[in-house]
Amino acid sequence: MNLLAIIGAVITLAGSIFLLLGSIGLLRMPDCYNRIQAGTKASTLGTILSFAGILLIMPGWWGKLLILIISVFITNPVSSHVLARASYRIRVPLTKATLLDKYQEDEEYIAVHEKKSDKT
Amino acid sequence: MQAKNVFISFLIGFIFWILLNNTLDPLILALGAGLSLILSLIFCSRCDVFSELKLTPQALFYTLMYLGVFFVELIKSNLDVARRVVTPSLPINPGIVEVKTRLKSKMGRMILANSITLTPGTLTIDIMEDTLYIHWIDVKTEDTQEATEHIVRKFEKYLEKIYG
Numbered sequence A: 001m002n003l004l005a006i007i008g009a010v011i012t013l014a015g016s017i018f019l020l021l022g023s024i025g026l027l028r029m030p031d032c033y034n035r036i037q038a039g040t041k042a043s044t045l046g047t048i049l050s051f052a053g054i055l056l057i058m059p060g061w062w063g064k065l066l067i068l069i070i071s072v073f074i075t076n077p078v079s080s081h082v083l084a085r086a087s088y089r090i091r092v093p094l095t096k097a098t099l100l101d102k103y104q105e106d107e108e109y110i111a112v113h114e115k116k117s118d119k120t
Numbered sequence B: 001m002q003a004k005n006v007f008i009s010f011l012i013g014f015i016f017w018i019l020l021n022n023t024l025d026p027l028i029l030a031l032g033a034g035l036s037l038i039l040s041l042i043f044c045s046r047c048d049v050f051s052e053l054k055l056t057p058q059a060l061f062y063t064l065m066y067l068g069v070f071f072v073e074l075i076k077s078n079l080d081v082a083r084r085v086v087t088p089s090l091p092i093n094p095g096i097v098e099v100k101t102r103l104k105s106k107m108g109r110m111i112l113a114n115s116i117t118l119t120p121g122t123l124t125i126d127i128m129e130d131t132l133y134i135h136w137i138d139v140k141t142e143d144t145q146e147a148t149e150h151i152v153r154k155f156e157k158y159l160e161k162i163y164g
Helices: A003-028 A032-057 A059-089 A107-119 B002-021 B026-044 B057-086 B106-118 B144-151 B153-163
Strands: B095-100 B122-128 B131-136
Touching: A003 A032, A003 B057, A032 A059, A032 B057, A032 B106, A032 B122, A059 B002, A059 B106, A059 B122, B002 B026, B057 B106, B057 B153, B095 B144, B106 B122, B106 B131, B106 B153, B131 B144, B144 B153
Parallel strands: none
Antiparallel strands: B095 B131, B122 B131
């Protein structure tokens, strides 16, 4: 086992620790939105670090791993944003600890606005 | 600005082709170039996704700067979430705040929203013209102006240079 492979293994381990923390976050957070928060961030860095570690162990796979990293980078925030928006629209309740909700205050404005943009 | 859109989507397709094949054999390169040209002509002859992108050295420089800032923020956000998760009392203070952006282009706003989602404790819920609704895991201020300073500015100054 050469040095590069060892460094790669350490980086992959760091990535999996982030993934583990993210899953603990999923269990511990009180409501849907906070869970998405914990899930997105940890899984993005965790996955990227895991791929970077594999890159050091298997340098021949660099092209495909780069594509995977870019895809994770682009799709992860989009999917979590869509999940959050959809859960808000079907009125999944926020946790009791929530301090303020500007979105609800503006809901009428948003509804009017969406009708307008549908017509155009 | 159709030629620019086709050209950029051609470039993306071609680079992905090279990365996937992992070879510089001229025959395969030619095949990839032909395929990505046809596909970008079919799918991007009428799109305007990239027309606001500036292709100047300055924009490239700011893109690199932006990626650097972004990666630092990503690591910070992970450590932040990790700290909150392992603390027994679960120190969260969530709320949905409203922020404004100065960015005009659609692409710039999309990248801004994605960056906000990946940075410490913030998650974009919806975007309406220049207003972003953000779920903040640790609300520090209820004021729109201050929240904007806190969440948006550090990315906006780079994205402004890239997309205008």
